[in-house]
Amino acid sequence: MSGAPAIEAVDLVKRFGDFTAVDGVSFSVPEGTVFSMLGPNGAGKTTTVRMMTTLSRPTSGTGRVAGLDVVRDADAVRQRMGLTAQSATVDELLTGRENLRLVGDLYGLDRPTVRRVADELLERFSLDEAGDKVVKEYSGGMRRRLDLAASLVATPPVLFLDEPTTGLDPRSRVELWGVLRDLVRDGTTLFLTTQYLDEADQLADRIVVVDHGRVIADGTPLELKDRSGRASLVVAVSRGDEVRAAEEIVRSEVGELHVDPDARRITAPAEGVAALTRIAARLDEAGIELDDIGLQRPSLDDVFLHLTGHRAEETADAPAAVPAEAEEAVR
């Protein structure tokens, strides 16, 4: 069995009436690696996850998890994978511990194992103190951690995570990333969808970018970033009357630049850290006060713009609480 992909999709299609949500998506995820599907809302990420986790039947194409067909061997697939869906799938009226035990009971683990696993997972996800509190009282980050813990009760070798950090504050995101890295270190194969390039960048060995149900690019994070243009240098000047002076200095260091006088912002293709340091020093010498200076990495929007020629427009059902940096990325 070793060597066969842990997760594999061949030409997956899902239609809802006239609407094609997923339009011939294929991918293959080697065991023990992290695979990320990156795309805006409505790109078909959740539908793909639902098909791969047996919740939704593909219109055509095949999906395999641990070598098993997601339609024909749905029950066996469910034995071997865990899912942390986008909408919270823990029970608000149960305590954290009760939630985990419920999942253990449903798996048919023997009772002492259920108790032990629930306790272990609560501890591992720093929920042991909140274990006997009703989930309603949990914060967003705690819920996500519990949701993830619930997916791990039967230690599945393959784990699907649908936008695991959407709506989380930056600290909770970083914490969750740490947990996911631990899982991978222990040999779990991860399939994760995200709207955030930096998330895919942090975690994934391989990324596919999807838009309108199709794969529009795939590769390692580095490859994708190379293909989607370079980082840019951004200088934010504090005072409006110093923008011209700052512009002169930046122009002498880089070839082309763009000035937005209203935002007091100068943008230029990045020439590396050395150029950044030089420009910063010269601006400082000239006594020009800055709000900010730095290299801005390509955002998801840049990737999209580059790959598709159109912006990654947000659909109306965008989550209410999008972290600040994500909002920037899709703006």
Place this chain on the structure above:
Amino acid sequence: MTTAQEHFHAVHTTAGRPNPARQVWALVRRNLTHIKRQPEMLTDVTIQPVMFVLLFAFVFGGSIAIPGVDYKEWLLPGIMAQTMTFSAFIVAIGLNTDLGKGIVDRFRSLPIGRSSVVVARSVSSIIHSMIGIVVMSVTGLFVGWGIHEGVLRGLAGYGLLVLFGFAMIWVGILFGSALRSVEAVQGVMFTTVFPITFLSNAFARTDVMPDWLRFLAEWNPISALVQALRELWGNDGIPLREGAALPLQHPVLTTVIWAVGLSAVLAPLAVRAFVARTND
């Protein structure tokens, strides 16, 4: 790197054997925990029917009853039947809430029987309704209701209630799966099931109704159940009208036929609606 074999081994050492009875029990326990955490969920089978008893016994009772007959005793089986009919509400709202929250997705991503969620919902709803029936019985004893025909006939009456409740579950699964929100479930069911329980002999005698209304009321399955309870428990102080429709002449048999018949017709529809809803 760990091999697939080792992973699958890990799965087999921790994942036990899926056991449908245990799955249903675990889910029933979960549903009952909800009631424990939100006792106000029980108002529909406690405060509401008690309110009906008081309202009808003391407000409308005077104008409905026959002088010399205890209306309260005659009324109580009617309200118990109504409470049991409302099991459909309880199932529909519970199921719809779960479907709306995505927790059904969690359950469906686990290796559990497809029907476990629905079976558990049905069982816990019957328990929920039975709590109501107990409350009603106790309330009844306070206002002067009683079972006068012995233990066996008493139990037969309760058995009939539960049987009827099981038929109502299918109505609940159908509505709960087909409608898109809890508000829709409440709206649609309140405007259908609620009046249907009143279009019966539960609260008022059929002999004073206009012909067309009497026809509906006497063929209403709820009337058969109510009449059966009255006869089994000896609460038929107001006698059945001369020449009442056939179902009311043989109320116990009719109730069984209704319960089985409704289940036979509604179960496939309900299962289809649930599968369609969860299968996108």
